[in-house]
Amino acid sequence: MFVHRTPPWALPENALTDEREYHSRRLHRRAFLVGAAGLCAAAGGCTRQNEVERLNRGTPGEHLPLSEPWADLDRPGYPAARNHAYALDRPLTPEPAALSHNNFYEFGTQTSAVWRNVAEFLPRPWQVTVTGAVERPMVLDLDDIERLGLEERTYRFRCVEAWAMAVPWTGVPLRKLVERCRPLGKARFVRFVSFHRPSQAPGQRSRKFPWPYYEGLKLKEAVHELALLATGIYGHALPRQNGAPVRLVVPWKYGFKNIKSIARIEFVETLPSTFWNDLVPREYTFDGLVNPQVPHPRWSQAKEKLLGSGAVRATQWLNGYADLLGDLHPRQPRVDGWHQAPLPFKT
Ligand SMILES: Nc1nc2c(c(=O)[nH]1)N[C@H]1C(S)=C(S)[C@@H](COP(=O)(O)O)O[C@H]1N2
Numbered sequence: 001m002f003v004h005r006t007p008p009w010a011l012p013e014n015a016l017t018d019e020r021e022y023h024s025r026r027l028h029r030r031a032f033l034v035g036a037a038g039l040c041a042a043a044g045g046c047t048r049q050n051e052v053e054r055l056n057r058g059t060p061g062e063h064l065p066l067s068e069p070w071a072d073l074d075r076p077g078y079p080a081a082r083n084h085a086y087a088l089d090r091p092l093t094p095e096p097a098a099l100s101h102n103n104f105y106e107f108g109t110q111t112s113a114v115w116r117n118v119a120e121f122l123p124r125p126w127q128v129t130v131t132g133a134v135e136r137p138m139v140l141d142l143d144d145i146e147r148l149g150l151e152e153r154t155y156r157f158r159c160v161e162a163w164a165m166a167v168p169w170t171g172v173p174l175r176k177l178v179e180r181c182r183p184l185g186k187a188r189f190v191r192f193v194s195f196h197r198p199s200q201a202p203g204q205r206s207r208k209f210p211w212p213y214y215e216g217l218k219l220k221e222a223v224h225e226l227a228l229l230a231t232g233i234y235g236h237a238l239p240r241q242n243g244a245p246v247r248l249v250v251p252w253k254y255g256f257k258n259i260k261s262i263a264r265i266e267f268v269e270t271l272p273s274t275f276w277n278d279l280v281p282r283e284y285t286f287d288g289l290v291n292p293q294v295p296h297p298r299w300s301q302a303k304e305k306l307l308g309s310g311a312v313r314a315t316q317w318l319n320g321y322a323d324l325l326g327d328l329h330p331r332q333p334r335v336d337g338w339h340q341a342p343l344p345f346k347t
């Protein structure tokens, strides 16, 4: 298995991927992959392990942390056309950093090891059950979701632990799925539940956590244009560590709201409980709004550290999405003395 040795935080500033480089590299890489797959077939009887190693070696200078063959991520429809309504104020995070620094407790609590712990997880085939207060309950597979219309969007992303990234997601607006199943008038919230497979997810063998992971949104948030059901990242399908095959992306909320590997979507009448709010209610709210003025009880949220470059930036109210959200979240709650809390990293 290829071992990714550079810790993501140690990448120099000049390793940041700019737009042009991202586009030319992804074309280059695809050409390489076809060649590598051919070689493996020609050699006859490659083991899966060898194949994974060979396929993931990438073009010179591009080593991606993956525990699956590239072929698994190479689906028709990717890369999807970019929706240019969502511009960034910072460079894209280098792909190796976004694929190797992950929160996904189903695969352990060590962020740098998640990508190595996902090897037993089988995200394809997959089904998402949509149920509850809807006129048309349904079961969708990945193709059904992709058929709602894939697009690419570059979004900022902010973990409650004060690291941040900026990545190109591929996905469909969650609104399209909501409209398809026609919520009843009484539906006010949407509840999301992840998978429960202790045999494939080492972290789920720990009873410290109330598996499976579960999250929720208000219905009016779920139908907001910014809420994305992501099936891809960096122009290919989602690798397992980033929440394959389908995860939520709500970029104005902290990372923990962005539930990965969704198996069930329920329309409900009352406020659903959520995984981290149930575990530590003092630290993680249902709303999970990015707010530099409300510190986490143990650290300040005034600043954030970018994955890859380690650059430190001021945190923005609603992660910079306040204008796009309009009256969905009009007022910024303020806390006196917020700036005095310690930052969770050295600057
Ligand atoms: N099922 C599940 N989804 C999850 C988590 C998790 O532990 N399990 N962690 C969340 C947290 S805290 C963050 S910051 C993001 C990280 O997403 P990334 O690894 O793609 O950056 O996933 C979120 N979704």
Ligand SMILES: [Mo]
Binding pocket: 103, 158, 159, 160, 161, 254, 255, 256
């Ligand atoms: Mo997070």
